[in-house]
Each structure stands twice: as structure tokens, then as C-alpha cells.
Amino acid sequence: MPEGGAMLDDFVLRAVLAGVGLSLATGPLGAFVVWRRMAYFGDAMAHAAILGVALALGFSISVLAGTLVVTLAAGLAVAGLASRGQAMDTALGVVAHSALAFGLVAVSLLRGVRVDLAAFLFGDILTVGLAELWLTWGGAGLIVVLIVWRWAALLTATVSEELAWSAGMNPSRDRLVLILTLALVVALALKVVGALLIAAMLIVPAAAARGFSRTPETMAALAAVFGAGASVAGVWASVIADTPAGPGIVVAATLIYLVSVLFSRFRAPV
Amino acid sequence: MNLIRARGLSLRYGGRLVLEDVDFSIDRGEIVTIVGPNGSGKSTLLRALLGALPPSRGVVERRKGLRIGYVPQKLAIDATLPMTVARFLSVPFRQPPQRRAVALARVGAAGLEGRQMRALSGGQFQRVLLARALLAGPDILILDEPTQGLDQPGAAEFYRLIEELRRETGCAVLLVSHDLHVVMSASDRVICLNGHICCEGSPQVVSAAPEYRALFGPGTGGALALYRHEHDHDHNGAGEHAGGGRDAG
Numbered sequence: 001m002p003e004g005g006a007m008l009d010d011f012v013l014r015a016v017l018a019g020v021g022l023s024l025a026t027g028p029l030g031a032f033v034v035w036r037r038m039a040y041f042g043d044a045m046a047h048a049a050i051l052g053v054a055l056a057l058g059f060s061i062s063v064l065a066g067t068l069v070v071t072l073a074a075g076l077a078v079a080g081l082a083s084r085g086q087a088m089d090t091a092l093g094v095v096a097h098s099a100l101a102f103g104l105v106a107v108s109l110l111r112g113v114r115v116d117l118a119a120f121l122f123g124d125i126l127t128v129g130l131a132e133l134w135l136t137w138g139g140a141g142l143i144v145v146l147i148v149w150r151w152a153a154l155l156t157a158t159v160s161e162e163l164a165w166s167a168g169m170n171p172s173r174d175r176l177v178l179i180l181t182l183a184l185v186v187a188l189a190l191k192v193v194g195a196l197l198i199a200a201m202l203i204v205p206a207a208a209a210r211g212f213s214r215t216p217e218t219m220a221a222l223a224a225v226f227g228a229g230a231s232v233a234g235v236w237a238s239v240i241a242d243t244p245a246g247p248g249i250v251v252a253a254t255l256i257y258l259v260s261v262l263f264s265r266f267r268a269p270v
Numbered sequence: 271m272n273l274i275r276a277r278g279l280s281l282r283y284g285g286r287l288v289l290e291d292v293d294f295s296i297d298r299g300e301i302v303t304i305v306g307p308n309g310s311g312k313s314t315l316l317r318a319l320l321g322a323l324p325p326s327r328g329v330v331e332r333r334k335g336l337r338i339g340y341v342p343q344k345l346a347i348d349a350t351l352p353m354t355v356a357r358f359l360s361v362p363f364r365q366p367p368q369r370r371a372v373a374l375a376r377v378g379a380a381g382l383e384g385r386q387m388r389a390l391s392g393g394q395f396q397r398v399l400l401a402r403a404l405l406a407g408p409d410i411l412i413l414d415e416p417t418q419g420l421d422q423p424g425a426a427e428f429y430r431l432i433e434e435l436r437r438e439t440g441c442a443v444l445l446v447s448h449d450l451h452v453v454m455s456a457s458d459r460v461i462c463l464n465g466h467i468c469c470e471g472s473p474q475v476v477s478a479a480p481e482y483r484a485l486f487g488p489g490t491g492g493a494l495a496l497y498r499h500e501h502d503h504d505h506n507g508a509g510e511h512a513g514g515g516r517d518a519g
Contacts, residue, residue: 035351156362159347165322166340166363166412206350213352214386 011126012239018128018136019231019249022192023205025140025180025185027224028147030202031209031216032178035158039203040089041078044096044196046186048074050103053120058106064135064187072183074099079179100195123194123246125235132191139188143181147220150177155216155236192231193246204253205230211260226256272297273336273410274319275444278328281311288314290354290466291328301436301443301456306463307485312446313343315416315463319444339408339441341399343415347387353415355390356383359402373401377431392419396428404435410442411435417447429456 033042049067056066074095081091107115116124128136147154157164157171162169189198209222234249272295281289288311306311306312317323318330320340332338347353359370368382374380379397382390390398396416403411411432417425433456436443445457460476462468467480476482 037348103326152364158351159353159358159361160342160345162317162320162322162342163319163340163345164362164409165320166338167339167406169362210352214354215352215357219352240509 006078011128012130013253014128014130014133015125015235015238015245016232017057018125018133018192019235020228021133021137021140022185022189022201023227023231025143025181026189026201027205027209027222027227028220029143029178030206030227031220031223032147032154033160033182033202034206034210035216036178038182039083039199040092040096041067041075042182042186042202043199044078044092044099045071045075045182046189046195047096048099048103049186049190049195049198050120051106052101052103052187053115054103054106054110057110057115067190068183068187071186072097072180073185075179078137079175088242119194120190121194121196122244123190123197123251124194125245126238128191136188136192139184146181147178150174154178175249195248197246200250200253201227204250204257208253208257208260211264226253230256271294271333272331272467274330274332274444276319276325276330277327278396279315279318279325279330280327281314281323282326283314285325288465289318290296292463292467293317294461294467296442296444298409298442299436299440300458301433301445302459302461303445303447303457304461304463306468311337312315312462312463313414316412316444316446320412331407337406337409337413339403339406341396341403341411341413341416343418343446345395345399353380354383355385355387355398358387358398359405361402365405369405370401372403374398376404376435377401391510393424393428396420400428400431404439408441410444412444414443432456472493506511 033039037200048071052067052070053063055070056063059066078088078095079092081095082161105118107117119127153164153169153171153174154177156167156169159172161171164174185202186195186198189201193201205227206219206223208226209219212222213219230253233252234247235245237243238245239250275295277293277296279289279292280287290461292315294315304312314323318325319332320338321332328374343504347358355374356367356370359365359373365373370383371380374397377397377400379394379401379494382398385394387395387398396419400413400416413432416432417428420428432443432445435441435497454483455473457473459471459474461470462476462479462485464485468485469476469479471479
């Protein structure tokens, strides 16, 4: 066991650290989701995660691997449909809801496995184990490294794909980078906030950061800070008032968003 | 060698043949204007030349290491994306503050660094787009309807600026436009496009071509003649460019 292991025996501390670690990834990634209007896209991938859970349990592989594969497949399927000229919201709607429905049906068909579905739908951050904690931080770290490394290209493609092409970049590849990182974040966040609220964890802190930011970099960093703050608050409320932690995190993030809206209203627009 | 060359370029988009067998090339220092009615494939051709759209048939070659300064037709910066002018000038690559200031001053937009992109007027926005394109140190400036949303004097002034930049830096200019009577006199070559290349040549040759008149009507020819006449006698006057009214229709 690594150093500090004894301290990490505390389940509250583990929950807080899992939430903070995840927020480091959902902050900047959520900013891109907001800028590129991929909110519903993230939602579709998150819903598909339930199908991943069912398949993982059915084939006795790790839930993380199962959700990763299925959300990635869902993301690529939607991106493929969209590029073939299908109406984006229809394609997303079909993939999101059918994957969720297939997942729920598949889970019910699993024999000999008792599945606590609520844990996957709403998260179960207070039972995060040490291994899952390291995995969350490792995955989030990977995402942050990827985003920082590709930052210029991702931002340019977000401003305008033609502008990216003219600079010798390949925005199609950067779109794939975003889908891949989104799939990873969904797989990681399943335990923390659950499939139904992952999109909120991406969008709400980023939206809250918008009101305080003058540049994309500030917004991405602030989104991570707000997400981390909301995680601490959500877990804390859960300990004090026995509220569900995952939804509590989203409620806290939404309160920060409301403050941000008021803040923007009472000062000159930036 | 050509900066950009396309041979036998055909492009199918959404099941429709948008471009058919287009040959195109542009050399260092040239100003080439592409004109054509709406839906004639002008923007599609530009995007194919940038490499954003793969050709269905034919080839597009760009000189190795070609630096492109691109000014898009419209750039909708999402309301959720905070972006100061200074930050925008560093897209895609970071530029030192001094270079940013010089580029802004060159296009007549000095001191806008701290403003949000979304707070700019149409004219300021186009100038900032141009400043950003200049910061790439371009071999070629590619501009897609850069004066859309500008009034006639604004458009004329914008084109004069482009001409000056070409003189100063020696970069080529590739322009898509519908402001026919303003643009054409400055061009070395005009390409009239309607899915395929209808006619091509000096502004005078193209404006006299029957294919061109069939596309744009006889009124344009008159405006062009008037404009050329003014140009012969006045190389400095700003107001003259604004006189012709719109004929592109």
C-alpha cells in the first residue's frame, strides 16, 4: 500500500478526492462540451454507459472496461451518423435512449447477478475504493495531459474548422480526441455521479465559469475549480444531512452557476 | 512553382455535384478573385483548396510548408466561448503582445486587444480576422467574402487594405466575392465559377465574356466600365470605390 494509505482509509476523504480528481478532467473537457454544443452528445454517451455496465457484468469483465468500450462505440456511432448528414438531434436521441433502454433490459436479464442499478444511475461515490481512487486520478490525469497537449489544435478547431485546416491542422482528428476523452470521463464518472448526471458534471461547472472568464483558458481552469468545490460540498452535505452524494454535487455546482449568473448581471459585460 | 494547384477537381457534397472538373492555380504575389452566383461552389472550392474537403476526383496540391492566412466568410464565436481580441490573435499559435499590436495597427484596429470578440462591430471584426491571418506570415491570404456585412465604403477600404498588404508583403491573395465592381479592378485574374469554370482572365476580359454576362446580367458590365474609368483617373480617392451600387444580384 502506498504512503498515506492509512489516511485514505477514511471513506469520506476517498469520496472527496475522487470527486476532486474527476473534476480536474470534467472542467476543461466540459468547457469544450459547452463551446462545441456537445451537451446532448455527452448525455448520449453517458446513457450508453448503462448498456456497458450490463455487458460487463454479463461477460464478467471489469465495469470500467465495459462502459469505456460501449460509450466509445456510442460516441463514434453518433459522430458517424452526424457526418453522414443525419439530423444530429435525432441521431443522438436514438442512440442515447435506445442504449439506456437496452442497458436496463439487459441488466434485468442477467442471471445470478444482483445489480444495484441505482448505484450506476446516480453514482455511489461514498463506496469508492482505494483502487478506484487511483484509477480516477490516473484517468483524469491522462485526460488533462491529452487536453493540454492538444490545446491549441482543439481550441482552433472549436473556433472554426476551416481555420484549423488552413493552419495545417486536422480538426477531424481532434474531434476523435474529444470523443475518446469523453468516453473515458464517462466511464470514470459513472461511480461518482452516475449515468444520469454525468452530463451535468460536464456542463454546469463550465457554464458557471463562463460568467467569470475573459479567455478560454480561464474558463477551463475555473470549471475544474468549481467542479472540485461542488464535489467537496456534495460529499459534505451527504455526510451531514444524509443526502445522495452524486445529485448533491450537481446541486452544489448549480448553486455556483446561479451565483455566476447574478455576478454577470451586476457588472459590465466582459 | 504554384502555391496551390488543383487539377480536374470534382467534388460531390450531399449527393450533389458541386464542382466539376475545375483546374486552378495561383502563383506568388497574384491576386485572384473567384466570382459566381450563390450556390456556384465558390466556398466549396476554397474549402477544397484548404484541404477541408477531400476531392471526389482530381488532385489539390499545396506547396510544401505553405503558410495560409485564412479569413473565413463568417465566424460565429459561440456565446459561451470567452475570447478577447488579444487571445483570438494567438489562435492557433501564441503571439507576443508586440506582434499582436503591430498587426492590429496595420489593419486599422489598434488598441482593441482587451475587447471581447463578440463585442466588436462588423467592420472591426473583419479587421481583427485579417490581423490574425497576417500573424501567420502568410504566403497566401485566402478570403471568403470578407466584406459581407460591410457597407460599400467599408468594403472598398477593406479591399484597398488588401492591395496594400499584397504590395508590402508580396503574398498572393485569393478572394471569393460578390462585390464585383469593387474587387475586379484590383485582381490580376478573375475566375467566373458556376459549378465549373465559365470563363477566366483579366477583369476586362471576363467582364466582356458572354458567359459572364449570361450569369450576372448586362448591368454589371456597365458598372465595371464606369469603375474602370474612375480608376484610370483617380488612384487615391477613397470615395470613388463606393459609387457603383450593387450589381451582383
